[in-house]
Amino acid sequence: MDSHSTYLLYTLLVLKKYSHSEKLLGIADIMEYIQEDFELEKKLDRRTVSKHLKILNQLHIHSEDLKEPIFPYELIQEGRKYYLRSNFEQSEVKMLCDAVASSRFIPKVYSEQLIQKLGALVGQNYTAKYATRIQFKDHEEKEYNASLFYNIEQVSEAIERGHAIEFDYYKYNLNKELIPFNGTDCDRRKVYPYYLIWTLNHYYVMCRYEDYEKDYFLRLDKMKNIDILKQKVDPLPADFDIHTYTRNQVFMFGGTSEPIRFRCKISILGPVIDFFGEDVEIRSLDEEHFQVRIETSQQSIFYWLVQYAGSIDQIEPVELRERYIEQLKTALHMNEEGAE
Secondary structure, eight states, X not given: OOHHHHHHHHHHHHXXXXXXXXXXXXXXXXXXXXXXXXXXXXXXXXXXXXXXXXXXXXXXXXXXXXXXXXSSEEEEEETTEEEEEESSOHHHHHHHHHHHHHOSSSOHHHHXXXXXXXXXXXXXXXXXXXXXXXXXXXSSOOHHHHTHHHHHHHHHHHHHHTEEEEEXXXXXXXXXXXXXXXXXXXXXXXXXXXXXXXETTEEEEEEEETTOOOOEEEEGGGEEEEEEEEEEOOOOOTTOOHHHHHXXXXXXXXXXXXXXXXXXXXXXXXXXXXXXXXXXXXXXXSSSEEEEEEEEXXXXXXXXXXXXXXXXXXXXXXHHHHHHHHHHHHHHHHHHHHHO
16 A cells, blocks of 8 residues: 555544544644554645545545445535544434443443444444443353354354254253253254344344244354254245234244234333334223234233233133133242242
């Protein structure tokens, strides 16, 4: 790389690192940062930096074939000062940082690194801003957490290629250790992966086992030793809609979606809308009650219904209501026996 190209890159890196909408840089500031960061014997002259700024301004052009600019930053000039504006808005980056900081499965060290990288997209260092929120995360870099990003890459590649995967599957024991799920020395599984889904603060792989049409959701962070196989997956039905299917999956138990109805007290209207969204189908019955209708599986909705046991009745279909009643009887019996 010739010196002219090198110095142009220095100008870009300085603007990317130090400038943002609340901190504009003049040419003199850019010259000083370049000399300090790259340990130059003398500063670049103003004419050179001015030429760099003109080139960077011309780079933010749109291609007719692309929706986004070829150069992912726009040089903004206000008076005699400049800053690089990313295609990302600060609010968008902050939202992503919030997700990283709040995630329980991304350990402390990865959270810090990801937040630093995300902040750099908009010329900010958010590490200190989120330090308090991530300091309580597990300091130990657990092996299964460390392999999560590799797992994401492997499963994503398999889904894109339409190939089956094979892996070891794990669960926790009472010592909070991951052990093979079936209790043996190894629980090796082969599935057809279809979607990676982020919900309930975890990644799940929506998949099917060979020769079974039932959908399963397996935790990505509890998979190890993922291999992509040559075997092609069986396609999902042509009318399968992942958004409709997962929208009302309360817990990721899979199963066949079907119409579920239940009557609620008006006091839980807020929680119902908060959880199922503003497009949930509800119908007023009287001043004290409303009915909910959703499309989901009985396995998924069951424990959500149980947690609002004192506010829900008239559950349909009948087999779900009967299972619900038996669960409440069992809970009552266990707690009465335990109290004696």
